[in-house]
Amino acid sequence: MNLCVIGTGYVGLVTGSCFAHKGHKVVCVDKDAEKIRVLNDGGMPIYEPGLEDIVKACRKDKRLRFVTDIAEGMKDAEVIFVCVDTPPTASGTADLSAIENVARQIARHLTRYVVVVEKSTVPVKTGDKVHKTILRHAPKGITCDVVSNPEFLREGSAMKDALNPDRVVLGVTSPKAAEVMKKLYADVTCPVLVTDIASAELIKHASNSFLATKISFINAVAVVCEMSGADIQLVAQGMGLDPRIGSKFLSAGLGYGGSCFPKDVAAFEQIARELGFDFSLLGEVQKINQEMRQRFLRKVEEELWIVKGKTLAVWGLAFKPDTDDIREAPAIELIQRLLEKGASVQAHDPQAMKKAQKVLPGLTCCDSAEEAAKGADALLLCTEWPVFRDFPLAKLKKLLKHPVVLDGRNLYDPVAMRAAGFDYRSVGRA
Numbered sequence: 001m002n003l004c005v006i007g008t009g010y011v012g013l014v015t016g017s018c019f020a021h022k023g024h025k026v027v028c029v030d031k032d033a034e035k036i037r038v039l040n041d042g043g044m045p046i047y048e049p050g051l052e053d054i055v056k057a058c059r060k061d062k063r064l065r066f067v068t069d070i071a072e073g074m075k076d077a078e079v080i081f082v083c084v085d086t087p088p089t090a091s092g093t094a095d096l097s098a099i100e101n102v103a104r105q106i107a108r109h110l111t112r113y114v115v116v117v118e119k120s121t122v123p124v125k126t127g128d129k130v131h132k133t134i135l136r137h138a139p140k141g142i143t144c145d146v147v148s149n150p151e152f153l154r155e156g157s158a159m160k161d162a163l164n165p166d167r168v169v170l171g172v173t174s175p176k177a178a179e180v181m182k183k184l185y186a187d188v189t190c191p192v193l194v195t196d197i198a199s200a201e202l203i204k205h206a207s208n209s210f211l212a213t214k215i216s217f218i219n220a221v222a223v224v225c226e227m228s229g230a231d232i233q234l235v236a237q238g239m240g241l242d243p244r245i246g247s248k249f250l251s252a253g254l255g256y257g258g259s260c261f262p263k264d265v266a267a268f269e270q271i272a273r274e275l276g277f278d279f280s281l282l283g284e285v286q287k288i289n290q291e292m293r294q295r296f297l298r299k300v301e302e303e304l305w306i307v308k309g310k311t312l313a314v315w316g317l318a319f320k321p322d323t324d325d326i327r328e329a330p331a332i333e334l335i336q337r338l339l340e341k342g343a344s345v346q347a348h349d350p351q352a353m354k355k356a357q358k359v360l361p362g363l364t365c366c367d368s369a370e371e372a373a374k375g376a377d378a379l380l381l382c383t384e385w386p387v388f389r390d391f392p393l394a395k396l397k398k399l400l401k402h403p404v405v406l407d408g409r410n411l412y413d414p415v416a417m418r419a420a421g422f423d424y425r426s427v428g429r430a
Ligand SMILES: NC(=O)c1ccc[n+]([C@@H]2O[C@H](COP(=O)([O-])OP(=O)(O)OC[C@H]3O[C@@H](n4cnc5c(N)ncnc54)[C@H](O)[C@@H]3O)[C@@H](O)[C@H]2O)c1
Pocket: 006, 007, 008, 009, 010, 011, 012, 029, 030, 031, 032, 035, 083, 084, 085, 086, 098, 101, 102, 119, 120, 121, 122, 151, 152, 153, 154, 155, 259, 260
């Protein structure tokens, strides 16, 4: 099929390249001319394992193109995916101006029936508004259908998730659009759930909010573990053996970050409030998440007393391993606070240093984990990249000025750390 993807960010680029990889002809559009230039020059604006090879192969086979002009992008399209950003506003609601803008632009360039697919995460009822907006601005007599097809990919494993999803949700109102979408997803082996648009939109917000709740829950239990002398990893293991609970998303640490959970939980709480329901549980989820960052900073201060004038090594800047995304990453906020307090921070991250340097000009980025640790008063572990997990402890001890390690991801074994002579603190473990 001929597809157009509007918004060539983490979701749009992965969506476009995966559909092209499956044999469709895809044109990806973005208003960011620099991003499109980089892609057309054979470069990559983001890091995602496996993405570059697939983009290269699909461009070579002429199944994937990148343009800045929506009219050109949607010229032959039967299906248009909307993958633009929906960032949070100060009040927590999603800023839908990019969605509205794209809806009007699609309408202006419509020449025949198309299916417009919401992939961006949007509040319930947005699909109706997109549909109304397109019909209002489209040439007389030309119709379209709007489908909600929320994206569940996880950065770091986005290609795998997009090529082999665990479910496909299709919120549709017309049988014609349902047919088109089923054809597009005919090859998937996972369940395909067809719903109304509002339910599909809510599935996405409810899923992310539930996962974030699980993380905040285990982090709150970790605090109780610290206070009671229990071990969060044993507690989580015992809880996770219950199949009703499951072992996933029970890792205590610095809390969730990234471009989705923080904004989606805040937006879901706000959506509920606007509809007349006080979903205060989600307020608590966010509060606990923020508290985990503050508690970690307090631990740093407890260990070092005065951080002003000290040199701190930070391992990991991205909000999770295998991505260069630093949006809402705990490490970024932590470093900001430490710099404000007068510390020097030297950090290493395998992929996220370029983006971190842009938002933290005072940060010293180091080419290796070794260089970042050298001469530091303490090491703060913020992202559990394998390179940090595998770093030899004896070497680390020699590199640091003082053998102080604060582990925000429970990456190391406390017994091994103490045996190696470290002052070691982690989350929820005695
Ligand atoms: N990143 C994720 O892991 C993830 C997962 C699932 C869902 N989502 C949702 O998908 C949406 C996109 O997320 P993302 O991480 O890809 O964002 P992103 O910021 O990486 O990409 C969005 C892109 O849209 C472009 N854009 C904005 N307005 C445009 C316009 N009028 N015309 C053309 N291009 C335009 C931007 O320039 C940008 O390149 C969000 O709603 C997000 O919540 C993200």
